[in-house]
Amino acid sequence: MRKKILILICLLTCIGLHADDEIRFNDYFEDRGLRVDFYFLGNAAEESVVIGRLVREGPWPENPDRILDAFEYGKYQVLVEDIASGRLIFRQGFDCEFGEYQTTGPARAGKKKVYERSVRIPFPKQPVRLKFESRDRNNVPRPLFAEEIDPSDTGIIRETVYSGDETFVLLENGAPHHCVDFVFIGEGYTSSEREKFRQDAEKYTGILFANEPYRKLKHRFNVRAVFRPSPESAMDEPRQAVFRKTMLDASFNALGLDRYLLTQRNHRMREIAAQVPYDAIIVLVNSMRYGGGGIYNDYCITTVDNERSGPVFLHELGHSFAGLADEYYSSEVAYEEFYPEGVEPLEPNITALPGGKVKWDSLLSPGIRIPTEYGKAERDSLSARLGRNRREMRVTLEAARKRNASSDEIQSIEKSFKKKSEKLGKKLDELRARYSDLEDKVGAFEGAGYTSNGLYRPMINCLMIYHPKNEFCRVCQAAIENMIGYYSSR
Ligand SMILES: [Zn+2]
Structure with a gap:
């Protein structure tokens, strides 16, 4: 064999x-x-x-x-x-x-x-x-x-690529031809926030190489940064009526989604990036809000000062650099059909199991059952009830505050909702414990690509859905490693 x-x-x-x-x-x-x-x-x-x-x-x-x-x-x-x-x-x-x-x-x-x-x-x-x-x-x-x-066409612009921006090197391991070259671009940093951008670029370089498989392949990377100041800090938040004049016009509410952060100044972003050798662009946005975005072989973008910004950065880079799909799904919300039924997705980390075949079969845990039962129906039901309870608490509290309810009454409302949440959370923990032996196994777990049924992911936990330790599953790690090899091997 x-x-x-x-x-x-x-x-x-x-x-x-x-x-x-x-x-x-x-x-x-x-x-x-x-x-x-x-x-x-x-x-x-x-x-x-x-x-x-x-x-x-x-x-x-x-x-x-x-x-x-x-x-x-x-x-x-x-x-x-x-x-x-x-x-x-x-x-x-x-x-x-x-x-x-x-x-x-x-x-x-x-x-x-x-x-x-x-x-x-x-x-x-x-x-x-x-x-x-x-x-x-x-x-x-x-x-x-x-x-x-025609390469001799005089219409091809042959100006210098240097636009006068400050560039600096964060990691250098070799010639760009056979290294993976990442570039950080700052968005929403004013000229007086130059030092903050430098520190943020260093911080996110650290976050990147603390995570596998980047950690073990660090020697294959070069990382650089380009700083072009923005007139104002942070980014647009249209639904909050916040608009900031920034270099890349980064904005929340992309495609009408709350936490989806993107820039539509793609040409300008590329012009800024072209001042250094780069294979992949990472835009750091000077803000505390939660959110980001990542588009395959284009760029990823993340805010820098939210407590979840590190995992968001790694997740979005998974999309933009390695072509990974979102593994999350909602059992409640009916998303418009992003992945047509019956069509095998292109991404390496989700599958519709066409003909029962698992895309990542070489990584499957020995003897694992396909699809892999992990108490999904009960998990979904408990998660949905937890979500509903959180929303009901928000609405009830808002109504109570509007009618100037006493602080005692508000406290008692909070207490009763929190008690229910704790009870549901405990049940969810018990359920997870029952299936804990599956947590390090690679199988085919239903629920992925915004779809509760019919699409499968490789492991229960992964940064492309949620991971308590912010790690990629083994299939995502292998896909990232392949991409690193594509840019760096001879
Ligand atoms: Zn994964």
């Missing part, structure tokens, strides 16, 4: 090397980036791409030995074809906020919106065809856009 596996690994390695041999980076590309600043335009039914500008960037920071993306992540992919030979010479998957917008009510009602996005390809030596593909609801890639790029 072991021998068979060895032969298979050898075969795969040979095929991999062969493919890389065929398309040599230097045959087709200069050691530079070409940034394509474009716009997504459309609604749920229609989508189109319009190129804004092409910008010649500094040295290519990504792995020149990995120009054809081995992953199938992201709703979109960018492809580059050599016109002379017709060969595919570059491919990379990505996501965009626009893809999420398409699943919302306004988009379904036909309202069109425009979203900025940039992708970076290596600078071609000869004319190429730039293509975008978009996956349909069955995840089949469909042509979306194609345009020729």
Whole structure:
């Protein structure tokens, strides 16, 4: 059995090397980036791409030995074809906020919106065809856009990439080609908060490398930061009528969701980042509020001063860097169908178990039952009752305060709700204890990807749902490790 596996690994390695041999980076590309600043335009039914500008960037920071993306992540992919030979010479998957917008009510009602996005390809030596593909609801890639790029085109912007911002190095382990290069960008830090940004960037570098698998692979990383001051601190909170003038226009209530924090200044963000070599962007927002966002192969964003900011940062980076899905779900709220029923999600950490097959079967705990029963119905019911009790307490207390109830009465209301919460919490703890032997097992646990039924996650606890010690499950760790390998291996 072991021998068979060895032969298979050898075969795969040979095929991999062969493919890389065929398309040599230097045959087709200069050691530079070409940034394509474009716009997504459309609604749920229609989508189109319009190129804004092409910008010649500094040295290519990504792995020149990995120009054809081995992953199938992201709703979109960018492809580059050599016109002379017709060969595919570059491919990379990505996501965009626009893809999420398409699943919302306004988009379904036909309202069109425009979203900025940039992708970076290596600078071609000869004319190429730039293509975008978009996956349909069955995840089949469909042509979306194609345009020729002639590298001698005088319309390509060839300015210096240096915009005059302050840059600093937090960790350096080697040349960008074979390291993973992370860049922190500050958002909502005024010029007098420069030192705070530096400290925050150091703090979050520490948080990153205290967590597996980043800790054991720290030697494969470079981390840099770019500081461009904002006129005002923090970010917009439209539902609180708070608007702040900041460099990236970061804002809560993205896509109408309370804690969803994103920026729509994608082109400016890329221009700022391009002053250093980077593979992945992390935007740190100078605020105490709770929230963040992460979009695959685009960027992640998090506030820095909330007590939960560390886990939020790692979770969102899981989305943006490693293409991980949210493993959480709600047994109460009916989300709009984010993952169409019967279609296997692209992400490595959730599955619909098509034909009973588990995507992460090589990591399954020996003898584990699939799907893995873990008292879900009872857990969901207790969690729902806890949630309802919390909401009822809030409403009852609000009403009591409105009618100027005495402090004794308010205290007694609080006491009775808290007593009920404690009772439910205790039952939940007992239930967890009953299944505690499953907590370190990899199986297929129902409830993932915003869906209570029909989608499965690898372990009970994970940073992509909730983990008491803020750790990734073993499948997510393996997926992150694969991505680190993609950027750093030879
Ligand atoms: Zn996980």
